[in-house]
Amino acid sequence: MDFFASLSNMSVVLAGIAAGYLANKLGILGGETDRKLTKLILTITMPAMTLGAVATSEELPDLATLAGILEAAAAFYIIGFALAALLPRLLGGTAEQKSVWRFALCFSNVGFIGIPVCTAFLGEGAMLYAVILTLPFNLISYSMGPVILTGGMKNFDARKMFLTPTVVSSFLALVMTLLRLRPPRVVGECLEFVGDMTVPMSLLIIGSLLTATSFRQVLSSPRLWSLAAVRLVAMPMLLGLALRPLHLEAMAVNVTVLQMAMPVAANGSMLAMEYGGDVESMAQATFLTTVCAMVTVPLIATVLLV
Numbered sequence: 001m002d003f004f005a006s007l008s009n010m011s012v013v014l015a016g017i018a019a020g021y022l023a024n025k026l027g028i029l030g031g032e033t034d035r036k037l038t039k040l041i042l043t044i045t046m047p048a049m050t051l052g053a054v055a056t057s058e059e060l061p062d063l064a065t066l067a068g069i070l071e072a073a074a075a076f077y078i079i080g081f082a083l084a085a086l087l088p089r090l091l092g093g094t095a096e097q098k099s100v101w102r103f104a105l106c107f108s109n110v111g112f113i114g115i116p117v118c119t120a121f122l123g124e125g126a127m128l129y130a131v132i133l134t135l136p137f138n139l140i141s142y143s144m145g146p147v148i149l150t151g152g153m154k155n156f157d158a159r160k161m162f163l164t165p166t167v168v169s170s171f172l173a174l175v176m177t178l179l180r181l182r183p184p185r186v187v188g189e190c191l192e193f194v195g196d197m198t199v200p201m202s203l204l205i206i207g208s209l210l211t212a213t214s215f216r217q218v219l220s221s222p223r224l225w226s227l228a229a230v231r232l233v234a235m236p237m238l239l240g241l242a243l244r245p246l247h248l249e250a251m252a253v254n255v256t257v258l259q260m261a262m263p264v265a266a267n268g269s270m271l272a273m274e275y276g277g278d279v280e281s282m283a284q285a286t287f288l289t290t291v292c293a294m295v296t297v298p299l300i301a302t303v304l305l306v
Contacts, residue, residue, distance in 0.1 A: 014294075016204060017210065025211060034273065041270060042142075042166055046138075047166055050138055052188060052191030052192035054177055065249065065252070066177065071248060072253060072256040073133055076260055083235065084148075096277065099277060100272070100278050100281040103264075103271075104264040105231060108260060108263065109262040121254075122305075126251060133259055139167055142170070142271075145268070206266055212283075218287060221284070224285060227285060228285075232300075239257055240257050257300070263286065263290040268285075
């Protein structure tokens with residue numbers, strides 16, 4: 001496994017976050033600008049990225065392969081939601097912080113970081129597997145994520161949550177994959193072009209949000225370090241053990257385990273801003289797990305991949 005390829009991918013992500021931090025300090029980002037960029041991502045560029053990934057894929061998987069990937073994804077989220085139900089009580093903090101811990105345990109960065117890292121470690125053949133894993137992630141994180149971040153089902157509005165552009169586009173992408181539908185090539189390329197804006201803008205927003213927090217506070221927080229240890233080490237190990245009895249295709253197992261080892265999902269900060277969650281704690285968890293993943297991801301790949 002290529003340690004330096006992983007280090008390079010993580011360094012690029014941190015560079016994007018650092019650029020957002022600097023832009024805020026220079027008065028370019030922050031406040032209303034961050035909110036408008038978040039709305040742009042959630043409404044336009046993220047749906048375009050989701051549909052574009054399927055529309056421009058060189059080869060769609062057969063049903064058996066797709067079933068194996070989705071079976072691995074089911075184990076992925078069962079473990080995540082089970083730990084999210086238990087561990088925040090042990091980690092402690094305010095009610096808003098516990099909501100952040102739950103989100104962080106449920107959702108890893110399977111898209112922005114996960115796809116390039118899987119490709120770096122496992123080759124181009126891993127790309128489609130990684131993209132397919134982002135479909136349930138988008139469906140679940142953009143529908144249930146706001147519920148988790150804002151305190152439970154009392155805030156759940158089915159129409160509002162399930163009819164968002166990100167959820168609808170993820171559902172359409174899954175249907176396209178199942179039915180092997182492709183739009184004209186020019187449509188796919190246009191979607192991909194617009195979707196490519198998502199990752200850099202998301203990282204800029206995370207960096208901008210970090211200006212409101214103290215790095216000393218992040219690095220000295222036992223709660224954040226404990227969360228990072230569970231998110232980056234314990235959870236991929238548990239998933240690796242859970243997938244062994246299922247006898248799935250090696251590539252599906254490897255991609256799913258690597259995706260579980262990713263840092264906290266970058267969309268958490270955007271959702272917290274959009275729906276009123278604890279933006280500061282969400283940005284802190286995203287930052288610390290992203291930094292730590294530079295070391296933990298290569299180690300997990302060396303130990304767990306089959």
